[in-house]
Amino acid sequence: MLLPILFFLLIGEVVSKSCIDSNRPKVIKCLETFQKVAEAAGDYDLTNATTTKSTNEVCGKFKRCSPAFACETEQKIVYALNMTLLFCDAAGFFTNEFLPCQIKLDSKTTECSRAWNPFPAQIEDKKKMAEIQKEACNNYFGKDNCMREEIIRVCGAKQWNGFRKHHLALNTIIGACHFKDE
Structure with missing residues (x-):
C-alpha cells in the first residue's frame, strides 16, 4: 500500500x-x-x-x-x-x-454486493488490467449505482453518505479511479 x-x-x-x-x-x-x-x-x-x-x-x-x-x-x-x-x-x-450496517448487508447478499469490486486484484497483463480497472471505476458503487440503493434501503442515507465519503477517500489514497468531482 x-x-x-x-x-x-x-x-x-x-x-x-x-x-x-x-x-x-x-x-x-x-x-x-x-x-x-x-x-x-x-x-x-x-x-x-x-x-x-x-x-x-x-x-x-x-x-x-x-x-x-x-x-x-x-x-x-x-x-x-x-x-x-x-x-x-x-x-x-x-x-x-459502519459495522452494524455491514453485518446487515452481509446477511442479505445480493447480486449487486456480490459483483461489486471497486479495487480489483492486480494482474500481470497491463492492457487487460487497465480494462478491468476502467470497468471497476465506471461501476465504482456498483452497476447503476446499486450499492447506493442497497445501503440506503438496508441502513439509511446517513450510512450511505459515510460509506461514499470513506470509499472515495480510499480511492484518493490508492489512486485507482480519477473522478471529475474529486
Whole structure:
C-alpha cells in the first residue's frame, strides 16, 4: 500500500525541518507511530477483528500526535500526513460506525454486493488490467449505482453518505479511479 512508502518520504523530510525543532521529541515519537500506521495499513483486513482493532488503536495514537506537525508546509509531508489521516478515518468508519450496517448487508447478499469490486486484484497483463480497472471505476458503487440503493434501503442515507465519503477517500489514497468531482 502507499502508506509504507510515504513513511520513508516523511522521515527524510521531517528530520531537517526547523519549524518542528521545538517539538522534536514529540515529532520523533509521532513518526514512530506513523511507521506503525504504515505497517498496520499493509496488514489491514476489514474482515479480521485482530487487524482492525490494532489498526484503530495505532490510528488513534497517530491522530492524537499529528498536531505536532501543524507548522509543516512541505508538500510531501503534508500529503503523507493527510493520506494517513484519510486512511485512519476510513478504517475507523468501516470498523466502527459502519459495522452494524455491514453485518446487515452481509446477511442479505445480493447480486449487486456480490459483483461489486471497486479495487480489483492486480494482474500481470497491463492492457487487460487497465480494462478491468476502467470497468471497476465506471461501476465504482456498483452497476447503476446499486450499492447506493442497497445501503440506503438496508441502513439509511446517513450510512450511505459515510460509506461514499470513506470509499472515495480510499480511492484518493490508492489512486485507482480519477473522478471529475474529486
